[in-house]
Amino acid sequence: MTRTEFIDKLKIGLSGLPASAIADIVADYETHFADGTAAGRSEAEVAQALGDPERLARELRTEAGMKRWEDTKTPSSAMGALFALLGLGAIDILILLPIVMGIAGGLAGTFIGAIGAFFGGGALFAAGPWMPLPGQPWAALLGGLGLMAGSVAVAALVAIFTIWFVNALVWYGRLHYRLLKPALDARNA
Amino acid sequence: MPEPIDIQLKKGVLGLCVLAVLARRENYAYEIASLLSGAIGMGEGTIYPLMRRMQTDGLVETYLVESSSGPSRKYYRLTPAGHQALKAQSDEWRGFARAVDALLEPVPADPQPVTEV
Numbered sequence: 001m002t003r004t005e006f007i008d009k010l011k012i013g014l015s016g017l018p019a020s021a022i023a024d025i026v027a028d029y030e031t032h033f034a035d036g037t038a039a040g041r042s043e044a045e046v047a048q049a050l051g052d053p054e055r056l057a058r059e060l061r062t063e064a065g066m067k068r069w070e071d072t073k074t075p076s077s078a079m080g081a082l083f084a085l086l087g088l089g090a091i092d093i094l095i096l097l098p099i100v101m102g103i104a105g106g107l108a109g110t111f112i113g114a115i116g117a118f119f120g121g122g123a124l125f126a127a128g129p130w131m132p133l134p135g136q137p138w139a140a141l142l143g144g145l146g147l148m149a150g151s152v153a154v155a156a157l158v159a160i161f162t163i164w165f166v167n168a169l170v171w172y173g174r175l176h177y178r179l180l181k182p183a184l185d186a187r188n189a
Numbered sequence: 190m191p192e193p194i195d196i197q198l199k200k201g202v203l204g205l206c207v208l209a210v211l212a213r214r215e216n217y218a219y220e221i222a223s224l225l226s227g228a229i230g231m232g233e234g235t236i237y238p239l240m241r242r243m244q245t246d247g248l249v250e251t252y253l254v255e256s257s258s259g260p261s262r263k264y265y266r267l268t269p270a271g272h273q274a275l276k277a278q279s280d281e282w283r284g285f286a287r288a289v290d291a292l293l294e295p296v297p298a299d300p301q302p303v304t305e306v
Contacts, residue, residue: 028218028237031262035219049226050234059238067245 001047013057114155121147208275215266
């Protein structure tokens, strides 16, 4: 593989990252080639010693995705970290993915349920006293308030658990690719 | 193909090796990669994701040095946190290596309790 081929594959693999981050990473590898050829090695030798550019790009992108999750805990950065791990093959599609998706689906469902319960409670609170419900009007008022407070509590718990869950995934992913990477290198060598 | 124990050992101590190399002398990535690929046979490409991670973790920092030939070069040096990490990890490594060496002796010469690190 020539230097140009290597850099092109690396760039393709990195697409999706901010342009400045790509330029930074590419500059590192360009310098590496320049240093290598200055030391009397051929471009092909340098490229072979560097390893598979696509795999390096995946690892660098995963690192960037996980850093974004650590910096800002938003739903989109959580999805970014999850997809980066999937792209890396760090999550076993057959065994782990159904579990991960099950937990993620359960969390999303509970959260939507909590939103529904919140509005249901609001409706009960507002309209309950005028509806033909058993018991006193104040029972509907208190019941509505209780339902709203309960759903807020459930939503908060879901948020805490989701952050914990994505953190665990990131930890697992890093552990996984640190062990996986050299094994793949050895196989290619 | 190397034995799995070999691979996992190398991967585990790679960060420690980079810290040790940088403690001797502030250096640039190509030199670090050549040193480590010569010494412990790591893939040279691995150095860049690793340096980035160590920079994120605040263990190393970079600075540019003007070069007479070509563009300026990016050097790495240890931060105070990097020096601390090197101290902690090398103590851990030495304790671990001593314990394994002791186990590899066919006859226990003088049973020494392994001090926890």
